[in-house]
Amino acid sequence: MSAYASLYKDELLDNILPFWLNNSRDEVNGGYFTCLDRxxxxxxxxxxxxxxxxxxxxxxTMYDKVSPDPQWLxxxxxxxxxxxxxxxxxxxxxxxxxxxxxxxxxxxxxxFSDCFATMAFAALDKVSPNERYRKIxxxxxxxxxxxxxxxxxxxxxAFPGTRPLRNFSLPMILCNLSLELEHLLGPARVDEFxxxxxxxxxxxxxQQDTGLIMENVAPDGTFSDSFEGRLVNPGHAIEAMWFxxxxxxxxNDDTLIRTSTDRMIRMLEYGWDPExxxxxxxxxxxxxxxxxxxxxxxxWWVHVETLVALAKGYxxxxxxxxxxxxxxxxxxTWEHFRDDQFGEWYGYLNxxxxxxxxLKGGKWKGCFHVPRALFQVWRTLETLSI
Amino acid sequence: MSAYASLYKDELLDNILPFWLNNSRDEVNGGYFTCLDRxxxxxxxxxxxxxxxxxxxxxxTMYDKVSPDPQWLxxxxxxxxxxxxxxxxxxxxxxxxxxxxxxxxxxxxxxFSDCFATMAFAALDKVSPNERYRKIxxxxxxxxxxxxxxxxxxxxxAFPGTRPLRNFSLPMILCNLSLELEHLLGPARVDEFxxxxxxxxxxxxxQQDTGLIMENVAPDGTFSDSFEGRLVNPGHAIEAMWFxxxxxxxxNDDTLIRTSTDRMIRMLEYGWDPExxxxxxxxxxxxxxxxxxxxxxxxWWVHVETLVALAKGYxxxxxxxxxxxxxxxxxxTWEHFRDDQFGEWYGYLNxxxxxxxxLKGGKWKGCFHVPRALFQVWRTLETLSI
Numbered sequence: 086m087s088a089y090a091s092l093y094k095d096e097l098l099d100n101i102l103p104f105w106l107n108n109s110r111d112e113v114n115g116g117y118f119t120c121l122d123r124x125x126x127x128x129x130x131x132x133x134x135x136x137x138x139x140x141x142x143x144x145x146t147m148y149d150k151v152s153p154d155p156q157w158l159x160x161x162x163x164x165x166x167x168x169x170x171x172x173x174x175x176x177x178x179x180x181x182x183x184x185x186x187x188x189x190x191x192x193x194x195x196x197f198s199d200c201f202a203t204m205a206f207a208a209l210d211k212v213s214p215n216e217r218y219r220k221i222x223x224x225x226x227x228x229x230x231x232x233x234x235x236x237x238x239x240x241x242x243a244f245p246g247t248r249p250l251r252n253f254s255l256p257m258i259l260c261n262l263s264l265e266l267e268h269l270l271g272p273a274r275v276d277e278f279x280x281x282x283x284x285x286x287x288x289x290x291x292q293q294d295t296g297l298i299m300e301n302v303a304p305d306g307t308f309s310d311s312f313e314g315r316l317v318n319p320g321h322a323i324e325a326m327w328f329x330x331x332x333x334x335x336x337n338d339d340t341l342i343r344t345s346t347d348r349m350i351r352m353l354e355y356g357w358d359p360e361x362x363x364x365x366x367x368x369x370x371x372x373x374x375x376x377x378x379x380x381x382x383x384x385w386w387v388h389v390e391t392l393v394a395l396a397k398g399y400x401x402x403x404x405x406x407x408x409x410x411x412x413x414x415x416x417x418t419w420e421h422f423r424d425d426q427f428g429e430w431y432g433y434l435n436x437x438x439x440x441x442x443x444l445k446g447g448k449w450k451g452c453f454h455v456p457r458a459l460f461q462v463w464r465t466l467e468t469l470s471i
Numbered sequence: 472m473s474a475y476a477s478l479y480k481d482e483l484l485d486n487i488l489p490f491w492l493n494n495s496r497d498e499v500n501g502g503y504f505t506c507l508d509r510x511x512x513x514x515x516x517x518x519x520x521x522x523x524x525x526x527x528x529x530x531x532t533m534y535d536k537v538s539p540d541p542q543w544l545x546x547x548x549x550x551x552x553x554x555x556x557x558x559x560x561x562x563x564x565x566x567x568x569x570x571x572x573x574x575x576x577x578x579x580x581x582x583f584s585d586c587f588a589t590m591a592f593a594a595l596d597k598v599s600p601n602e603r604y605r606k607i608x609x610x611x612x613x614x615x616x617x618x619x620x621x622x623x624x625x626x627x628x629a630f631p632g633t634r635p636l637r638n639f640s641l642p643m644i645l646c647n648l649s650l651e652l653e654h655l656l657g658p659a660r661v662d663e664f665x666x667x668x669x670x671x672x673x674x675x676x677x678q679q680d681t682g683l684i685m686e687n688v689a690p691d692g693t694f695s696d697s698f699e700g701r702l703v704n705p706g707h708a709i710e711a712m713w714f715x716x717x718x719x720x721x722x723n724d725d726t727l728i729r730t731s732t733d734r735m736i737r738m739l740e741y742g743w744d745p746e747x748x749x750x751x752x753x754x755x756x757x758x759x760x761x762x763x764x765x766x767x768x769x770x771w772w773v774h775v776e777t778l779v780a781l782a783k784g785y786x787x788x789x790x791x792x793x794x795x796x797x798x799x800x801x802x803x804t805w806e807h808f809r810d811d812q813f814g815e816w817y818g819y820l821n822x823x824x825x826x827x828x829x830l831k832g833g834k835w836k837g838c839f840h841v842p843r844a845l846f847q848v849w850r851t852l853e854t855l856s857i
Binding site: 122128191242243247312373378441443 | 508570580762833
């Protein structure tokens with residue numbers, strides 16, 4: 086397993102980061118273009134706050150944890166300046182998207198813009214400490230906590246009370262976010278968060294009878310026999326399991342690490358396509374037709390997050406199932422997603438593993454999952470050879 | 472071409488209508504189940520107002536135009552009773568969906584629920600005249616007109632003013648709706664609508680340089696170089712062209728009929744998949760990656776609406792291109808969508824024409840496009856042999 090480390094390191098440093106440095110900077114208006122075609126050319130100039138924040142986080146974190154390369158810091162500052170100038174409405178909520186020159190296009194209907202803005206400014210503050218960055222990160226974090234139970238606000242289309250559901254996304258991100266913010270919040274505040282977050286992810290959304298983690302459950306954690314309630318998103322749950330392993334490391338909880346590893350393997354077995362390989366995007370737990378027409382597609386983030394989870398599961402527990410699966414998922418992922426010719430990785434394949442959209446970045450894919458995963462796998466597997 | 476008529480008639484009467492009569496009635500709460508699996512079994516009990524309204528319209532129209540079969544009228548009344556009892560909020564807006572027993576699940580965020588409710592009660596009033604039905608149809612129609620320029624209301628996520636766009640869907644439906652309501656509105660009021668509706672469909676959304684009809688344009692009808700603005704939905708435009716042909720018939724405008732036929736052929740040539748056959752769901756006019764991950768899928772409604780447009784184009788103009796295309800689209804559609812074993816038609820195929828979801832009905836597919844198209848093709852081609 087340790088032999089993979091240098092491959093992941095080289096891919097990160099020689100392919101992925103240069104691709105974004107070379108292609109995504111908007112030199113006129115600041116910020117990043119993320120809609121990049123196969124060759125890295127900008128095909129749409131809209132800017133999406135999720136991806137601006139994720140880019141700032143990525144380059145700040147590389148500067149912090151890989152090496153203090155001045156062009157990485159400059160890239161992070163470049164994105165942050167755009168975000169700071171145009172990103173928020175008067176109440177401090179982050180818009181979803183903007184025109185190239187920073188005019189808001191889509192309202193702050195989506196709290197994950199705020200989550201990634203928090204991550205961005207917290208990470209930037211580590212490498213370029215600044216009261217303004219700290220304040221943006223903390224104010225946004227408090228705003229997320231204030232909005233967390235009704236974050237859709239007026240955009241919520243659910244009729245109140247008929248079928249209340251809890252969704253897995255926010256608890257899962259808060260778990261990652263509190264660790265990212267530890268230098269600002271202080272360990273005591275983070276310690277307060279941890280038990281709740283672990284409980285949400287490991288108990289509320291986990292279903293004992295199937296051993297699976299659901300995307301939506303009734304308020305008491307029971308199964309909801311509805312389109313939303315039957316939905317399984319294997320990649321999402323697998324990603325959450327490596328967040329849990331990291332939390333387990335932080336609080337020295339071996340049981341948590343082992344349980345997360347077991348559940349990650351279970352989700353992967355469940356999500357794997359036995360016919361064509363790769364991990365399904367969505368499944369219906371009762372094998373009914375899911376709502377999502379893209380259910381059988383193979384997405385980049387699902388596969389790279391799985392590689393992280395398998396690497397950590399192996400490094401932290403020595404479970405051989407993780408190594409066996411890693412070899413298989415690695416082979417599938419590098420063969421199907423990586424573009425040998427023009428750099429970076431494809432995002433969207435059809436069920437058979439053929440390229441469905443040949444973009445390298447878009448409305449939802451930016452400089453985030455691929456570099457974060459390459460970094461995590463590299464650093465995790467590197468420890469094995471020591 | 473006229474030889475197809477009896478095939479379409481038999482399919483409608485012997486396969487499609489019995490399938491819905493046998494499987495979709497909720498005998499306990501009224502209304503229709505539409506989430507039906509391959510064999511016609513209910514896999515989800517939620518009820519969607521679009522599909523309740525479309526079912527009422529369908530059975531009323533069959534009773535009106537095919538034969539006064541009492542079970543069809545009973546079926547229409549069965550759906551209408553559920554809609555009347557549970558369908559609207561206190562302001563007369565139609566909810567999007569309900570639980571099986573009529574509790575609202577999703578708010579009236581979507582004006583097309585109102586459009587299909589109007590169609591439903593207008594059609595029902597023709598076969599079972601009733602002051603209440605007439606009032607529901609007319610009140611809802613006036614409500615649609617009142618809301619038409621800001622129908623998303625508080626659910627609209629666009630930031631005001633940055634990139635205003637006009638969407639093709641509502642003008643297109645209003646065109647069909649005004650004809651469906653003629654017995655209630657009177658010919659004079661319908662005559663008032665017609666020029667505006669024709670202008671919208673044939674001028675505003677039509678792009679001279681490409682000969683294509685767009686889904687979204689700037690307020691002045693010019694091209695918007697954005698994900699929304701680059702979007703082409705061939706099936707949607709083709710469906711609109713047969714509405715235009717019908718309008719052309721009504722106002723004796725042969726030029727309109729010929730132009731609609733030409734544009735329909737152009738959209739079909741553009742939308743056809745040269746590699747695997749079938750019509751793409753979405754394309755980006757600049758050949759950039761579209762936002763919609765389902766862009767390359769083959770959907771039932773796209774294909775059956777195309778058959779209607781081709782049949783009408785042929786019958787009204789004698790254009791041989793329509794006949795040639797009809798043979799091809801007919802062969803593809805009947806081979807790939809029709810289920811020989813359990814009746815009715817599949818809705819969703821992948822690009823290669825393999826079944827993607829084996830449902831016969833769901834959140835968006837009910838008793839509507841297939842029976843309406845079979846009826847329209849049957850009646851249109853039947854006239855050729857006279």
